[in-house]
Every structure is written in structure tokens, then in C-alpha cells.
Amino acid sequence: xxxxxxxxxxxxxxxxxxxxxxxxxxxxxxxxxxxxxxxxxxxxxxxxxxxxxxxxxxxxxxxxxxxxxxxxxxxxxxxxxxxxxxxxxxxxxxxxxxxxxxxxxxxxxxxxxxxxxxxxxxxxxxxxxxxxxxxxxxxxxxxxxxxxxxxxxxxxxxxxxxxxxxxxxxxxxxxxxxxxxxxxxxxxxxxxxxxxxxxxxxxxxxxxxxxxxxxxxxxxxxxxxxxxxxxxxxxxxxxxxxxxxxxxxxxxxxxxxxxxxxxxxxxxxxxxxxxxxxxxxxxxxxxxxxxxxxxxxxxxxxxxxxxxxxxxxxxxxxxxxxxxxxxxxxxxxxxxxxxxxxxxxxxxxxxxxxxxxxxxxxxxxxxxxxxxxxxxxxxxxxxxxxxxxxxxxxxx
Amino acid sequence: xxxxxxxxxxxxxxxxxxxxxxxxxxxxxxxxxxxxxxxxxxxxxxxxxxxxxxxxxxxxxxxxxxxxxxxxxxxxxxxxxxxxxxxxxxxxxxxxxxxxxxxxxxxxxxxxxxxxxxxxxxxxxxxxxxxxxxxxxxxxxxxxxxxxxxxxxxxxxxxxxxxxxxxxxxxxxxxxxxxxxxxxxxxxxxxxxxxxxxxxxxxxxxxxxxxxxxxxxxxxxxxxxxxxxxxxxxxxxxxxxxxxxxxxxxxxxxxxxxxxxxxxxxxxxxxxxxxxxxx
Numbered sequence: 001x002x003x004x005x006x007x008x009x010x011x012x013x014x015x016x017x018x019x020x021x022x023x024x025x026x027x028x029x030x031x032x033x034x035x036x037x038x039x040x041x042x043x044x045x046x047x048x049x050x051x052x053x054x055x056x057x058x059x060x061x062x063x064x065x066x067x068x069x070x071x072x073x074x075x076x077x078x079x080x081x082x083x084x085x086x087x088x089x090x091x092x093x094x095x096x097x098x099x100x101x102x103x104x105x106x107x108x109x110x111x112x113x114x115x116x117x118x119x120x121x122x123x124x125x126x127x128x129x130x131x132x133x134x135x136x137x138x139x140x141x142x143x144x145x146x147x148x149x150x151x152x153x154x155x156x157x158x159x160x161x162x163x164x165x166x167x168x169x170x171x172x173x174x175x176x177x178x179x180x181x182x183x184x185x186x187x188x189x190x191x192x193x194x195x196x197x198x199x200x201x202x203x204x205x206x207x208x209x210x211x212x213x214x215x216x217x218x219x220x221x222x223x224x225x226x227x228x229x230x231x232x233x234x235x236x237x238x239x240x241x242x243x244x245x246x247x248x249x250x251x252x253x254x255x256x257x258x259x260x261x262x263x264x265x266x267x268x269x270x271x272x273x274x275x276x277x278x279x280x281x282x283x284x285x286x287x288x289x290x291x292x293x294x295x296x297x298x299x300x301x302x303x304x305x306x307x308x309x310x311x312x313x314x315x316x317x318x319x320x321x322x323x324x325x326x327x328x329x330x331x332x333x334x335x336x337x338x339x340x341x342x343x344x345x346x347x348x349x350x351x352x353x354x355x356x357x358x359x360x361x362x363x364x365x366x367x368x369x370x371x372x373x374x375x376x377x378x379x380x381x382x383x384x385x386x387x388x389x390x391x392x393x394x395x396x
Numbered sequence: 397x398x399x400x401x402x403x404x405x406x407x408x409x410x411x412x413x414x415x416x417x418x419x420x421x422x423x424x425x426x427x428x429x430x431x432x433x434x435x436x437x438x439x440x441x442x443x444x445x446x447x448x449x450x451x452x453x454x455x456x457x458x459x460x461x462x463x464x465x466x467x468x469x470x471x472x473x474x475x476x477x478x479x480x481x482x483x484x485x486x487x488x489x490x491x492x493x494x495x496x497x498x499x500x501x502x503x504x505x506x507x508x509x510x511x512x513x514x515x516x517x518x519x520x521x522x523x524x525x526x527x528x529x530x531x532x533x534x535x536x537x538x539x540x541x542x543x544x545x546x547x548x549x550x551x552x553x554x555x556x557x558x559x560x561x562x563x564x565x566x567x568x569x570x571x572x573x574x575x576x577x578x579x580x581x582x583x584x585x586x587x588x589x590x591x592x593x594x595x596x597x598x599x600x601x602x603x604x605x606x607x608x609x610x611x612x613x614x615x616x617x618x619x620x621x622x623x624x625x626x627x628x629x630x631x632x633x634x635x636x637x638x639x640x641x642x643x644x645x646x647x648x649x650x651x652x653x654x655x656x657x658x659x660x661x662x663x664x665x666x667x668x669x670x671x672x673x674x675x
Contacts, residue, residue: 240531244516244524244541247509251517254506261466262518262580263492264525272527388564390513391524393541 004212005046008054011220012042015061015227022325058219060336061329065226066288068328070305071312072230072237073280075324078313079386080241081273082253084152087159089305090166091136091278095285096295097170097177098135099128100186103290117183118176125189129286136282137275144271163302171297182296186289189225194218219291226287230325233280238321240276242392249273250319250390303365308335311372317382326383334371338364419444419588419620420465420496425474427457427464434460436644437474442588447614447621449635449652451628453664457644458624459501462590466498467491479587493520495587499580499594501624503573507566511557514565514576515548516541518583548583555579555609571602578609591623595630603627607634632656640664 017038024030024037045054070088077083106112106120123131147158170179177183192199194215198207213220240246248269251259260266289295299305308331316327342360349356349363375382389395420442427435435457442448450458463469465476467488476484483491506514522544523529524537552558555575560568568576574594581589594610595603607630613619625631631638631652638655640647642664648655655661 236531239534240527243530243537244522245527245530247513247517248525250509251506254508255504257468257488258500258504258506259517260488261492261498263489263520263584264517265487265489276527386508388510388562390509391516391541393538394512394545 004217007209007212008046008217008220009043010209011224012046013039015223016041016045018227018231022322055216055219058223060332062219062223062226062291064329064332065223065230066284066291067309067312067332068230068325069233069284069287070281070309071316071324071328072234072321073277073284074309074313075277075318075321076237076241076249076273076280077277079317079319079321079324080246080249080253081270082152083148083270083274083277084156085159085274085277086156086302086306086310087161087163088281088309089300089302090159090163091140091281092285092288092305093163093166093170093297093300094139095132095136095282096289096299097183097285098282099132099286100183100289100295101177102131103128103187104183104185105187115178115181115184116174117178125187125290128290129283132282132286133279136278136285140275140278141271144274148267148270148274160302160306163300163306167297167300170300179297182294184294186293186295188218188222188290188293190221191218193221222291226291229283229287233283234321234325237276237280239392241321242387242390244391245272247390308368311368311375313382314372314375315382317384317386319386320382320384323382323384323386330383331368331371335364335368338367341367418442419479420622421475421477422461422465423475423477425461425464425476426472427460427469428472433644435464435471435474438641438644439646440639441649442620442622444587444620445614445618446637447610447623447635449631449638450622450624450641451626451631451638451655452641452647456641458641459592460644461641462498462592462624465491466496466590492584495585496590497581497584497586497588498590499574499577499592501592501596503570503577505565505568505573505576507564509565510561511552511563511565511568511576512545512548512561515551515579515583516544518580519544519547520584551579551582554582556605571598574598574606575602578606582613586619588620588622591621591625593624593626595625595627603630610634 017034020034020037020041021030024034045057049057070092073091074085074088077085101117101119102121102123103125104117104120105122106117107115143162147155147162150158170177173179174181190199193202193210194213194217198210241249248259248264251262251264252266252269256266288299292299309328312327312331313324314327315331316325317323342363345363346357346360349360418441420440422438422440425435425438438457438461440450440461450461452458460469464471467483467486467490470485474484475482478491478494478496481494483494483496506517509517522537523533523540530537549558549561552561555578557568557572557575557579560572565573565576574597578591578594591610594606598606610621610623611634614621623631623635625635636651637649638652639649640655640658640661647660647664648658650658
């Protein structure tokens with residue numbers, strides 16, 4: 001007979017092992033150490049932590065994973081190629097809405113009077129994610145042709161504009177995705193695991209494993225799914241970047257004219273890198289949508305979905321994929337932590353002026369801005385600096 | 397590989413082989429920047445197998461000529477024919493694929509790449525340069541990378557930078573960067589290398605090495621060079637023929653001795669006082 005804590009522990013093993021792999025340095029003993037460490041961590045968390053705290057940790061880790069992916073995507077664009085993309089939120093939104101529209105069931109009956117959407121295809125989760133990646137890639141490609149002629153600050157302005165346009169489209173075009181009302185009922189993958197009737201395709205003995213879970217434990221399942229996505233995408237991006245392809249990106253970032261004179265098709269390569277980054281961001285958007293279930297345009301403000309991601313990448317280390325992922329989790333932690341801090345100082349603010357506590361939320365942005373300033377001043381290379389050798393085949 | 401120094405000793409006085417076929421043929425090239433006529437109908441012929449010098453006063457249009465030939469600036473009129481192919485206004489990376497390389501007056505190394513990877517970057521046809529190749533064919537990429545590393549180390553050996561192979565390129569001295577620029581052109585099989593002031597800011601010892609390397613490559617590997625240089629000693633000892641540019645046009649061309657004596661050159665390039673002293 002499975003107990004709830006045991007099931008939770010088993011589900012937590014994979015995320016915990018991956019966390020250990022992320023944190024431990026790349027030595028031969030990393031894997032042999034990470035596996036037992038992950039198992040211990042999983043059992044400790046599931047047995048020792050009160051369920052409320054565990055639920056918070058899980059939801060924190062899921063959102064951290066979403067941001068880690070955004071940061072990873074931005075790293076391909078900025079860290080490797082020097083694209084100053086301030087339009088992360090745009091690709092995030094495109095991914096989220098695309099996957100939502102692909103997987104939501106088109107409303108019928110009374111609901112149809114309240115919900116308008118261009119289509120709702122009721123397709124499986126993975127198809128939704130794949131389409132999100134595809135549409136994101138397509139948009140990035142179309143945008144890249146005119147926009148990548150611009151450099152640095154001009155590119156930044158153009159991409160900010162793009163992200164705003166995308167957000168405003170989802171805000172104002174009711175027929176498309178019910179904007180400005182939220183788009184609801186985005187299906188969650190493998191949700192049947194936590195339902196009493198279970199998944200029909202799963203054998204009974206396997207279903208017994210998930211027996212103790214109830215619907216509110218679903219985030220645990222989603223955590224496993226999203227950490228798998230992070231791990232696989234990280235490995236793919238790392239393999240692409242730590243190869244001659246990534247070497248071209250860094251060469252172009254450093255000195256475009258030289259790369260061109262060495263026979264590298266600079267424009268094509270710049271577009272490729274922009275598209276690859278956008279694909280990762282689009283997937284992050286899809287995974288976000290399937291987690292929060294209900295999305296609307298207000299989730300895709302530049303503050304949350306662009307500038308926070310930039311702070312993550314700067315802190316983690318531009319040009320280092322592992323740094324990008326680590327930075328995503330750390331800054332998400334800082335950001336979540338400042339919420340408590342903002343609450344805690346409210347009485348203090350009340351002493352200064354009566355209406356100040358209502359603005360405590362802005363205090364969080366102040367702290368993030370200070371963090372960014374500190375990184376740029378004291379550790380511009382980030383926590384994990386970029387590798388000296390681009391090609392991973394050179395370390396052998 | 398024999399070092400350049402050995403060979404240079406044996407044959408430093410031998411004049412470079414003179415071929416008869418033009419490898420590079422530039423006719424009537426025009427490039428204006430607003431009202432500035434940087435190139436004003438420039439002609440230039442580089443014969444295969446030569447080390448051709450390109451001299452002229454500051455602002456004569458030498459570097460602009462290089463930039464237009466290599467696709468950095470668009471020509472507004474005129475033609476560039478390389479080895480029978482019209483390469484006028486092609487993008488730089490396609491010009492490179494015809495076997496035409498260049499270096500820059502101020503070295504443009506990839507600063508955050510190691511010296512080794514600056515060289516490994518250069519060769520075309522790398523499987524791992526394609527996204528799918530990098531993702532799906534790691535075995536083949538590994539083989540190519542190891543072969544490339546060997547080749548890059550050989551080239552570094554030749555220009556005597558091998559001990560710096562794992563250094564960031566930005567940490568090299570000015571002269572070493574010049575050597576790196578030359579080394580980069582050797583990672584492929586170039587037919588013609590355009591060198592933009594290889595001697596500028598280089599100390600005499602390094603300059604000697606650079607000259608020997610160029611001569612060696614010209615003789616042993618059959619690489620044709622077109623060299624912009626202000627150091628007259630270097631031009632006179634290294635180059636034949638020498639082309640003189642002035643005000644965006646070719647003034648004259650000839651053997652170094654003839655160029656040195658020509659009063660028009662003295663007038664345009666060396667200035668009035670030398671003309672008077674020479675006469």
C-alpha cells in the first residue's frame with residue numbers, strides 16, 4: 001500500500017536529482033553523488049516538510065523552471081550572439097496562447113456566449129507545445145529579417161515594440177483568444193493521474209502508485225514534466241552552443257566583419273540564433289500556460305516577462321547555459337522573497353507616509369533594480385562566467 | 397614543416413615568381429562617401445604568384461579599395477573580377493569561398509575566443525556549423541574538431557604563436573594579433589591574401605618574421621599577396637610590382653626601383669621635399 005509521502009518522495013526524486021546535477025560542479029563524481037543526494041533530498045522534503053510548505057516549494061520550482069527556460073532562450077540570443085532582445089515577453093505570450101488555443105476545447109452552449117476564441121482544437125499537450133515552438137520560430141524568423149539589420153539599442157527598441165504589439169493584440173482582439181477576458185480551461189497533462197478514476201491507459205499496478213494523490217497534489221506531477229523539459233532543452237541548447245555552431249555565434253558577437261571575411265554567412269547565422277532562442281521562449285510560454293490553466297494578456301508585461309529574465313541571465317552569467325538556468329531559479333527566489341519583505345516593511349512605510357504601504361509592491365522592483373546594479377558593478381560576468389573554450393570537443 | 401626563417405635565409409634575394417595571368421582584375425571602381433571621392437575609377441591588376449605592393453599617401457583610397465573588393469562597401473561603378481569570376485558586390489562570405497582572404501589594418505580578432513579557436517573558426521564545411529549537424533552528428537563533429545585542432549596548432553607553430561594557443565585573443569600584443577590575422581588566412585587554401593598594413597605597429601624583429609613568412613608562403617604555397625604598407629623598406633624589399641594610388645585612382649605601377657624614381661610618385665606620395673632631394 002502506497003502512502004502519500006512515499007508517492008510524493010518518488011515523484012520528487014527526478015527533480016531533486018536534476019537540481020543536484022545543476023548545482024554540483026562538472027566533475028567525474030557528479031552523477032554518482034547527485035543520484036543519492038537527490039534521493040535523500042526527495043525523501044527528506046516529502047517526509048519532513050509540512051504539506052503546505054512542500055506545495056509552496058513545488059510551485060516555486062515550477063515557476064523557476066519556466067523562468068529558467070526563458071533565461072536559457074535569451075542566453076542563446078544575447079549571451080552567445082549579442083542580440084539585445086527586449087521582447088522576451090512577446091515570444092513567451094505567443095507560446096502560451098498558441099499552446100492554449102491548440103489544446104483547449106472549443107466552448108459550446110452557454111459558455112460560447114461568454115468565451116470567444118479563434119479555434120479550440122482539443123489536441124494533446126505535446127502537440128500544443130510543439131505548435132507553440134513552431135509558431136514562435138516562424139514569428140522570430142519573420143521578425144528577424146527586418147529587425148536583425150538593427151544592432152544593440154535599436155534592436156532593443158524594435159523588440160520592445162514587437163512584444164507590446166503582441167500583448168495588445170491579445171488584449172484587444174476578442175475573437176482571437178477572448179481578450180481582454182482570460183482564456184480559461186487550459187488542460188493539464190496527465191491530470192488523470194490525480195483523479196479518482198485514474199488514467200485508462202495505465203495498468204492497474206502503476207495506477208496504484210498514484211492512488212494516494214488528490215487533485216491538489218497535481219503540481220508534483222507537473223514538476224516532473226517541466227523539469228524534464230528543462231533538462232532536455234538545456235542539453236540540446238548546450239550541445240548546439242558548445243560546438244562549431246556556437247563558436248560562430250560568439251565570433252559574430254565579437255567581430256562581425258571578421259567572421260564574414262572568414263566565410264561565415266553572418267546574417268543567416270544571426271537569424272538562426274534568434275529563432276533558436278525564440279523557440280525555447282515559446283516552449284516556456286506553453287509550459288506556463290498549462291501550469292496556470294488560465295491566462296490573459298496581463299501575464300505578459302515586459303516587467304515580469306522580459307526585464308526579470310534579463311536580470312536572471314545577467315546574474316547567472318551571460319554566455320553560460322548553466323548560469324542562465326541557475327540565474328533563473330535564484331532571481332525567481334529573490335523575487336518571491338521580496339514579496340515577504342515588502343509585506344514585512346509595510347508598518348515601517350506607514351510611519352513615513354500614510355499612502356506608502358499601498359505602494360509596497362514597487363519596493364520589490366527597487367530591490368531587483370538594486371540587484372541588477374550590483375551585478376553589473378561587482379560581477380559583470382555573472383555567477384558562472386562563460387567557458388573559455390566554446391567547443392566542448394576541445395576539453396578532451 | 398620547415399620554419400619560415402630557414403627558407404627565408406636560403407632564398408631571400410630570389411625575386412618572387414611572376415605569373416602572366418591576372419588573378420585579380422579591378423576596373424574603374426567608384427565609391428563615394430557623400431561628397432568624398434574615396435575611389436574614383438580605380439584600376440588594379442594582381443598577377444598570380446606575385447607579392448604586389450599597394451602604396452599611396454593617406455586618403456589615397458587603398459583601404460577603401462580593399463573594402464570594396466572584399467564586399468564590405470558596395471561599389472557604385474566598376475567591376476571586380478577574381479580568377480575569372482565577377483565578384484563585384486558579392487557578400488563577404490561568398491568572396492571568401494572563392495579563395496580571397498584579407499586582414500585588417502587594425503586587427504579584428506575574436507576577442508573572447510581563444511587563439512586556437514580563432515583559427516578553428518575559419519575553415520568552411522564544418523559539419524558542426526549547421527545546427528542539425530551539431531545536434532545529431534556529435535561523432536563526426538568530434539572527428540572534425542580534432543583534425544581542425546591539429547591543423548590550427550600547425551599553423552600556430554608556423555607563426556610561432558603555439559605557446560599562446562589557449563590564451564584569449566584579446567590578451568595578445570598588437571604584433572601578435574597581426575600574426576594571428578596572418579595565421580587565420582592560412583587555415584584555408586587561399587589564392588589571394590589582401591594584407592592591410594601588416595607592418596603597422598609591429599616591432600622590427602616581428603616585422604622581419606612577418607616578411608619572411610609572407611615570402612615563404614608566396615614561394616612554397618603559391619599564395620599571391622596584395623599588400624598595403626607604409627614602411628618603404630618593407631615594400632621595396634618584399635613587393636614586385638608596386639602599385640601607387642593617389643586620390644582614388646591608380647597613379648602608376650612598376651618594379652619597386654622604377655616606382656621609387658618616378659617623379660610623379662615622389663610628388664604625390666613622398667611629398668615635395670623628397671622630390672627636390674631626389675632630383
